[in-house]
Amino acid sequence: MVSRHLRHLLARTNQKKPKLRKKPKPQNEEIPGILPGVNPGWIHQEEPPGETWGGLWEPPGPQGGAGPSKIGIESHRFPSYKMGGMGVVTMAVVAPKRRGRHRAPELWWFLQGVAISTYAKYCYNKLQKAALTGAKKGLKKPNIEEIRHAKNAVFNPSMFGSSLQDIVAMQKERYPDRQLPWVQTRLSEEVLALNGDQTEGIFRVPGDIDEVNALKLQVDQWKIPTGLEDPHVPASLLKLWYRELEEPLIPHEFYEQCISHYENPEAAIAVVHSLPRINRMVLCYLIRFLQVFVQPANVAVTKMDVNNLAMVMAPNCLRCQSDDPRIIFENTRKEMSFIRVLIQHLDTSFMEGVL
Structure with missing residues (x-):
């Protein structure tokens, strides 16, 4: 015998569900969880003017005023020898907005003095090598010294x-x-x-x-x-x-x-x-x-x-x-x-x- 409670659940399951009206897609579609409010069409242009494109973007604050951060965005095209085509790397760097350069000097110099393409090319080369030779395995998370070494390797190439x-x-x-x-x-x-x-x-x-x-x-x-x-x-x-x-x-x-x-x-x-x-x-x-x-x-x-x-x-x-x-x-x-x-x-x- 099927219990009355189970029959009730089955009856509810078999009912036709009302169709929900789809919400209109916003004109500036966001990248969820990464860059809210940024139009991907601006980042990934169909016909970019060159190998590198992008810029700095300041997301608005909660009341529509100036936001608390600044985001540097660049995209770069690279030849993908493994796939026989082109690859694209998009780099986004978020830094707290500041009145002077002294509040976040390392990020200020990063955004103002170092092209994000330097980091993008380095990361892309790492991905290419991982695709060819496989990812590295370790028993522990990287320690502070290893992280510092990885950061410096962008500007001081490794012998490996x-x-x-x-x-x-x-x-x-x-x-x-x-x-x-x-x-x-x-x-x-x-x-x-x-x-x-x-x-x-x-x-x-x-x-x-x-x-x-x-x-x-x-x-x-x-x-x-x-x-x-x-x-x-x-x-x-x-x-x-x-x-x-x-x-x-x-x-x-x-x-x-x-x-x-x-x-x-x-x-x-x-x-x-x-x-x-x-x-x-x-x-x-x-x-x-x-x-x-x-x-x-x-x-x-x-x-x-x-x-x-x-x-x-x-x-x-x-x-x-x-x-x-x-x-x-x-x-x-x-x-x-x-x-x-x-x-x-x-x-x-x-x-x-x-x-």
């Missing part, structure tokens, strides 16, 4: 995520005679100084994520802390540096040659010799470094033979641009074989003493 050419240019004033990136050689030396060549699972076992992040902050300030004890930490950061290079260590235009000659030592070495000079030097330094670890006495302890080292290092040197899982899977084997051939056959004696 930059191109080899830019990294060499960054160190030119500090180390004018260096031929190799300081970050590459110092982290490699630190791995060996901490007996990484006698540590089981080196380059396979990850270092503590928080220690790796802390070391990364120090390295970006041209420092190597003296209290390091775990070789997995600099080893993990070294792999991260290779992986995050703006362009892969072996540039895209050489990728097909690499996977075509993965079993031919002479052809593989010829590919290395055809690389741009800085890429060739950095790759040869890496191979010479890995050749230390494949010595039988070291392999007996680390359990990382040439196959294991090629497996963990190949993704940091070569990047497959295909989105097809079958092609990625097939090329992974070829990438590993190419790096293994280099470790076994590339003569790196000319790198002796090169920094």
Whole structure:
């Protein structure tokens, strides 16, 4: 039996609901929760006059008078290589309105002296890299030092995520005679100084994520802390540096040659010799470094033979641009074989003493 209360509910449910009249859409449609009162048509114009458009906007107060804040808005077009089209980034910066610049000096200089495009381009590049390499994972929220470092990175480029050419240019004033990136050689030396060549699972076992992040902050300030004890930490950061290079260590235009000659030592070495000079030097330094670890006495302890080292290092040197899982899977084997051939056959004696 159906209870009287349930029958009553069913009867109400089956009743036809009266049609509600739709409210007319306001002419200046708001962006809910973000920029109330701002017409999106003004921000995202169909035919913007250039690559950058926007301006400053002061929302009205509750009685229609002057509002308590000022919003700087800019939109920027960027080529989206991943999607094969154009991308748009809109930046909005809200600052308290003030009579003088001293009430919020950092925001005053931000709005008056620094183009929002500087921040927009930086954020867009970060999004592009995240789309290609995946988002980063951490065990903790960023601390104050990491947040401060991220803010400064807009104006002081990091050695992580930059191109080899830019990294060499960054160190030119500090180390004018260096031929190799300081970050590459110092982290490699630190791995060996901490007996990484006698540590089981080196380059396979990850270092503590928080220690790796802390070391990364120090390295970006041209420092190597003296209290390091775990070789997995600099080893993990070294792999991260290779992986995050703006362009892969072996540039895209050489990728097909690499996977075509993965079993031919002479052809593989010829590919290395055809690389741009800085890429060739950095790759040869890496191979010479890995050749230390494949010595039988070291392999007996680390359990990382040439196959294991090629497996963990190949993704940091070569990047497959295909989105097809079958092609990625097939090329992974070829990438590993190419790096293994280099470790076994590339003569790196000319790198002796090169920094």
